[in-house]
Amino acid sequence: MIKFRTAAWIAAIFVILGAVIEGSGASGTLGKLGSINTMPGAFTVALAAALSVAFMTKLKLPVSTSQAIVGAIIGWNMFSGSITDITSLTKIVLTWIVCPVLSALIAIILYKFFKFFLAKAKIHLLDLDAYTRIGLIIVGAFGAYSLGANNISNVVGVFTSSSPFHDINVYNIFTISGNQILFLIGGIAIAVGIFTYSHKVVKTIGKSLFKLSPVTAFIVVLSQSIVLYLFASTEIRHALMSLGIPKYPLVPVSSSQAVIGAILGIAIAKGGRNIQFNILGKISSGWITTPVIACIISFVALFFVQNVFDQHVYHKTPYSLSLKVIDQLEKEGFPIEKIESFEGTRYSTGLRLQQNLKKIKNLNNKEKSMIYSYAAVDSFYVNPAFLKDIEAENILTYKQFRSLETISRQSFSHKWEFQNELILLSPDWEYRTEKQKNYLAYNAHLKKQYDFIYHYLKILNYK
């Protein structure tokens, strides 16, 4: 329908735009699963995910980069003794199942709509062809944008915690955050991939995967793009939440599974004949095999990089159940009688804490997550030398910066402790509640501001 070169240019441009503009949404959830805090660690994890994808492709097994990166992160968590947040993991795995199903549903709705519309509109075959071409270019661009926004975190998401880039303010017109620079580099990498490596793949998919009519091809691309965009866009999520749709995580999902879902949806809408149900089996087996293989490769690779190349693949995060932590937990409504006997204990890794918490009966996942987040020891030192840099970036409000100056030279051993101190000094540091106006956008911006100062003021304990 269109030349490869044209398609490649459109895809490259929109992948980069999607990655830079909206790439941060999905990477946040991956960050919750495991925040890889050193560059060699992030490099090894990304490499492990890439190796698993290459390895499984060689074996002709169904594979998705989204699923490989999750497995590789869990491998890092296991290696570094960090805790894998089961709640985040469950949410991520659920989206893998939801993704092809949702894509199929959207494809069914779009198919029915277009069938009805085309029967009524009576468009000439040649006009329809022209409109479909234009439509395919537009949804192709939207698809590339969604892919960039959703899947960029597969490529560079693991580097966000250890990224060396700082925010850049361009003549006070707009600010490019450190993460956006990272996403830009990742986007360019994908774009290079499109020009160099994708020609063969595009041809194979175009010819052998499924013979689609131009209109159904349009529906498939549109359904896939909508699904990818739903799982990438913070704005859409906010809009859907305000309509009463339950909160869902923004995660990288597999674009190929979304395509397969959409094709199946069209087959169902056409009457459900000739559906190859073994494809469904293949998809679901990939949900298990891909992360497991990636996890093993990641673990082994981290071992090698640490012991053979002598690299710091992680910063140790100790955990402490000191009196102030328990007091804070009590303030947050935690039933502290359950953990009173642990008062004053300290653990070298999250895994140790996790093992000890097993001794406590009737501790639910939510309570465990609370303990992990409050007990984690992150050292922060408000270094006056860095305050000038922070001010120069022009990201904080005046009040926010003044409060930071007030606690200059102080140090904090927990993130929440640092945050509480800032809130005491200025209400600008306080998250808005659901009842307050515009709370979603405000909180998202505030989180960015927090991440920005953590990036500057965190003290790293090298292993």
Place this chain on the structure above:
Amino acid sequence: MAILLKTSKMIEMQIDDFLNFISEAGIFFKRGLENYLKDNSAEFEKRLLAVSEHERKADELRLNIEKQLYIHTLIPESRGDVLAILENTDRVMDDIKEALQVFAIEHPAISEEFDALFLELADSSIESVESLIRSVRAFFKDIASVNDHIHKVKFYEREADKIAMSLKNEIFKSDINLSQKIHLRFCVQQIERISDSAEDMSERLAIYTIKRQI
């Protein structure tokens, strides 16, 4: 994009013109046969010329449309089907021209008693062509109604078959020479062939229609 739409519009007009030529040739054929049966040779010659002229123009248009579709790589998915439709519809046009030429070259001697049935046969055959043209137009513009028109093509083809059968019966029952009988049977078959070609084409069109559904 504007160029793409402009080219599409131009080809759409050419396809419409192509189908108009075939439809008009059918009408000329009917009129020509009437003139022949009434021994109005001057008018008959005019009709024959008009059919030949239309056939030539339709050929030129078809070749141009095919060339344009390839040059601008339009409708790559259904291009093969569209070309087959144009070529097979053109074949119906050839049959119309050939049938009229038989009367012009061979001058069959038709006694008055067969006139009515000859005209009826021509009527049904050309009606089947008309329905075919409508179904081809629907293939491009209104896919849902293609089958309604195809149904009519089949109906008129069966009608033409029946009329041809009774006409042949009448011819062979009559007391004209055997050589004359065989000659007239050949003329009947020539007219009947028009509706047969239309039906063949309509059957292909039914398959292309299934393929065109999204």
